[in-house]
Amino acid sequence: xxxxxxxxxxxxxxxxxxxxxxxxxxxxxxxxxxxxxxxxxxxxxxxxxxxxxxxxxxxxxxxxxxxxxxxxxxxxxxxxxxxxxxxxxxxxxxxxxxxxxxxxxxxxxxxxxxxxxxxxxxxxxxxxxxxxxxxxxxxxxxxxxxxxxxxxxxxxxxxxxxxxxxxxxxxxxxxxxxxxxxxxxxxxxxxxxxxxxxxxxxxxxxxxxxxxxxxxxxxxxxxxxxxxxxxxxxxxxxxxxxxxxxxxxxxxxxxxxxxxxxxxxxxxxxxxxxxxxxxxxxxxxxxxxxxxxxxxxxxxxxxxxxxxxxxxxxxxxxxxxxxxxxxxxxxxxxxxxxxxxxxxxxxxxxxxxxxxxxxxxxxxxxxxxxxxxxxxxxxxxxxxxxxxxxxxxxxxxxxxxxxxxxxxxxxxxxxxxxxxxxxxxxxxxxxxxxxxxxxxxxxxxxxxxxxxxxxxxxxxxxxxxxxxxxxxxxxxxxxxxxxxxxxxxxxxxxxxxxxxxxxxxxxxxxxxxxxxxxxxxxxxxxxxxxxxxxxxxxxxxxxxxxxxxxxxxxxxxxxxxxxxxxxxxxxxxxxxxxxxxxxxxxxxxxxxxxxxxxxxxxxxxxxxxxxxxxxxxxxxxxxxxxxxxxxxxxxxxx
Amino acid sequence: xxxxxxxxxxxxxxxxxxxxxxxxxxxxxxxxxxxxxxxxxxxxxxxxxxxxxxxxxxxxxxxxxxxxxxxxxxxxxxxxxxxxxxxxxxxxxxxxxxxxxxxxxxxxxxxxxxxxxxxxxxxxxxxxxxxxxxxxxxxxxxxxxxxxxxxxxxxxxxxxxxxxxxxx
Numbered sequence: 001x002x003x004x005x006x007x008x009x010x011x012x013x014x015x016x017x018x019x020x021x022x023x024x025x026x027x028x029x030x031x032x033x034x035x036x037x038x039x040x041x042x043x044x045x046x047x048x049x050x051x052x053x054x055x056x057x058x059x060x061x062x063x064x065x066x067x068x069x070x071x072x073x074x075x076x077x078x079x080x081x082x083x084x085x086x087x088x089x090x091x092x093x094x095x096x097x098x099x100x101x102x103x104x105x106x107x108x109x110x111x112x113x114x115x116x117x118x119x120x121x122x123x124x125x126x127x128x129x130x131x132x133x134x135x136x137x138x139x140x141x142x143x144x145x146x147x148x149x150x151x152x153x154x155x156x157x158x159x160x161x162x163x164x165x166x167x168x169x170x171x172x173x174x175x176x177x178x179x180x181x182x183x184x185x186x187x188x189x190x191x192x193x194x195x196x197x198x199x200x201x202x203x204x205x206x207x208x209x210x211x212x213x214x215x216x217x218x219x220x221x222x223x224x225x226x227x228x229x230x231x232x233x234x235x236x237x238x239x240x241x242x243x244x245x246x247x248x249x250x251x252x253x254x255x256x257x258x259x260x261x262x263x264x265x266x267x268x269x270x271x272x273x274x275x276x277x278x279x280x281x282x283x284x285x286x287x288x289x290x291x292x293x294x295x296x297x298x299x300x301x302x303x304x305x306x307x308x309x310x311x312x313x314x315x316x317x318x319x320x321x322x323x324x325x326x327x328x329x330x331x332x333x334x335x336x337x338x339x340x341x342x343x344x345x346x347x348x349x350x351x352x353x354x355x356x357x358x359x360x361x362x363x364x365x366x367x368x369x370x371x372x373x374x375x376x377x378x379x380x381x382x383x384x385x386x387x388x389x390x391x392x393x394x395x396x397x398x399x400x401x402x403x404x405x406x407x408x409x410x411x412x413x414x415x416x417x418x419x420x421x422x423x424x425x426x427x428x429x430x431x432x433x434x435x436x437x438x439x440x441x442x443x444x445x446x447x448x449x450x451x452x453x454x455x456x457x458x459x460x461x462x463x464x465x466x467x468x469x470x471x472x473x474x475x476x477x478x479x480x481x482x483x484x485x486x487x488x489x490x491x492x493x494x495x496x497x498x499x500x501x502x503x504x505x506x507x508x509x510x511x512x513x514x515x516x517x518x519x520x521x522x523x524x525x526x527x528x529x530x531x532x533x534x535x536x537x538x539x540x541x542x543x544x545x546x547x548x549x550x551x552x553x554x555x556x557x558x559x560x561x562x563x564x565x566x567x568x569x570x571x572x573x574x575x576x577x578x579x580x581x582x583x584x585x586x587x588x589x590x591x592x593x594x595x596x597x598x599x600x601x602x603x604x605x606x607x608x609x610x611x612x613x614x615x616x617x618x619x620x621x622x623x624x625x626x627x628x629x630x631x632x633x634x635x636x637x638x
Numbered sequence: 639x640x641x642x643x644x645x646x647x648x649x650x651x652x653x654x655x656x657x658x659x660x661x662x663x664x665x666x667x668x669x670x671x672x673x674x675x676x677x678x679x680x681x682x683x684x685x686x687x688x689x690x691x692x693x694x695x696x697x698x699x700x701x702x703x704x705x706x707x708x709x710x711x712x713x714x715x716x717x718x719x720x721x722x723x724x725x726x727x728x729x730x731x732x733x734x735x736x737x738x739x740x741x742x743x744x745x746x747x748x749x750x751x752x753x754x755x756x757x758x759x760x761x762x763x764x765x766x767x768x769x770x771x772x773x774x775x776x777x778x779x780x781x782x783x784x785x786x787x788x789x790x791x792x793x794x795x796x797x798x799x800x801x802x803x804x805x806x
Binding site: 336469 | 674676677678681718719733735737744748771773774778780796
């Protein structure tokens with residue numbers, strides 16, 4: 001098979017690095033742990049995509065330089081570690097100093113000198129760099145005290161932010177590959193499947209299909225037909241607003257690989273692929289390195305841990321097509337074809353990649369597997385709700401104060417996630433809706449905030465779990481515009497194979513375009529509902545079948561907003577540019593000039609400390625003035 | 639080969655010729671008669687040239703045994719591939735949900751208006767390409783714009799055009 005990874009990912013070292021048995025895995029873990037314990041201080045610098053964009057690399061490099069220059073290494077025995085995403089991306093770059101757990105946010109290279117002098121050499125905490133808890137309204141010194149972290153229960157994200165994803169030994173020292181060792185040395189393949197069954201683990205990619213059942217069906221089908229089988233990982237995280245899988249691939253790639261090897265052992269597969277999204281370059285680099293290192297260590301490839309079991313995995317890069325997250329389209333894409341789904345009369349567990357029985361699970365699902373084997377299926381099943389066990393990672397984004405990754409037990413309420421962990425809405429504005437499940441999901445209003453989050457309750461309310469994107473919206477978000485946005489997304493991403501999706505979603509989108517432009521007509525809403533019904537019934541794959549969800553769920557909960565667009569020709573949220581004007585309130589304006597400075601087209605005039613005015617002809621309705629006004633003086637009028 | 643339409647267009651506009659050595663080295667990486675490596679090969683061609691020159695695809699088809707119709711079907715299906723040369727600066731405005739509700743569309747309109755290109759197109763002088771992307775997974779810094787692969791977070795309306803024209 002064609003298998004030539006990029007040059008930087010090719011193996012250099014020889015076999016002397018191989019771990020030949022379960023026993024030597026344990027002694028390596030102990031050895032690395034002893035080495036790490038010698039360090040009295042460990043500085044963790046987040047090197048995830050978000051923090052890197054804000055200059056984390058410069059911070060890490062200048063920390064390393066300062067430490068060498070001042071010979072602190074010998075004195076204090078400290079080490080700098082570049083970790084994966086801590087999940088608190090908005091505050092990046094993040095620096096955590098262990099073992100005290102001092103948490104600095106928004107650190108720049110220029111702050112390094114002060115950190116070294118005051119915190120490392122002295123014992124002083126730099127107040128300026130601390131995080132301020134918006135709920136308790138006070139500064140917090142350590143990682144453990146921040147509600148964003150302390151309320152979480154991390155299983156899939158267990159190592160992220162703690163280990164260096166480029167160091168396989170660091171993963172091993174944190175208990176990595178122990179699950180694999182247990183499975184290979186003490187469990188039969190059927191017992192592994194039983195254990196996953198007992199844990200109740202359901203696929204985290206959106207569908208929520210029980211993983212154990214999927215594995216067993218695949219194994220049985222392959223045994224019966226005496227065929228080879230494949231174990232794949234779906235890292236084509238296409239839902240906009242979701243980045244859990246990106247963070248796992250970047251920050252803890254070995255957890256995914258270990259999970260896959262355990263799965264392959266259970267199913268009896270000898271090879272597989274990780275299908276990674278084209279938009280995630282760092283994930284590809286970190287996964288490729290992890291695969292090379294795991295092969296060198298004998299944890300992937302031939303005769304894993306001296307057990308006689310062999311399984312190898314390759315990376316397949318996506319081509320930037322959302323539909324390739326769908327299982328049958330993904331498998332076509334891996335095989336080098338155009339990623340169009342097929343009708344699934346026969347499921348891919350029976351006829352999948354190259355028409356052979358195939359198990360496909362997503363990144364987060366695989367990352368849970370090693371934990372279940374080491375900690376026990378019952379420990380996993382004890383978390384969450386009866387039908388949705390364990391935890392789920394969400395990316396909490398949008399108009400919420402603490403944006404980032406959160407992993408919480410299933411069954412927690414939306415209110416807890418958004419207001420306690422997320423700290424509430426930016427600027428303490430009114431909450432309007434939360435969107436879950438990506439383009440196939442829906443929007444839930446304030447009345448549903450006390451809903452317990454799990455697979456089945458979300459679906460029953462017209463939304464879905466999806467892969468875990470959670471986008472919070474305030475009163476300045478137009479729900480019609482949100483529905484239009486998702487439809488446009490799906491129009492672009494529909495593969496075009498079946499008519500209801502290709503043509504139907506397009507017409508649905510055009511109807512919403514009209515409504516947002518003030519050309520909505522009486523009867524449009526009924527037309528939308530009828531058309532949606534056809535699309536849901538007649539589309540070939542889940543992309544089409546769920547495409548009307550965003551518009552149906554917003555219609556269900558925010559029908560008045562649609563009516564205001566159609567009948568009143570007004571967008572109350574101030575988003576649809578043809579349907580409103582901005583006006584500065586006489587009562588509220590203080591004449592601070594902030595809006596005039598922010599306006600990109602200079603259409604705001606006024607003297608200091610006097611009422612400002614917007615010249616409506618020039619105004620582009622970009623909303624920059626509204627964003628900067630601290631007195632809520634920029635109002636939306638007809 | 640420099641006489642072909644493609645090679646001529648590139649050398650004229652970007653000052654870069656399609657390097658025969660580069661093409662050969664690239665094609666040799668793929669096993670003869672193995673159609674399964676099509677997508678991977680297209681990715682490497684895209685990465686090498688910044689776009690997918692038709693001539694290279696034709697030669698790839700010969701080598702790996704894929705009908706041209708299938709290769710071009712794949713090259714036009716996936717968003718990551720482009721049959722047209724890209725500008726020196728590729729501006730990718732993230733229009734994921736989080737970026738959308740924090741004003742990504744305004745950014746697209748601003749750049750589009752200022753450079754007079756539609757999203758997905760390249761300016762005539764091959765200096766700028768404006769693209770939208772469905773989510774780069776950096777939602778916490780929304781709205782995000784990537785300039786030649788470097789991410790810029792929390793981009794405010796009115797500041798992007800200056801950044802682009804300043805060549806940063």
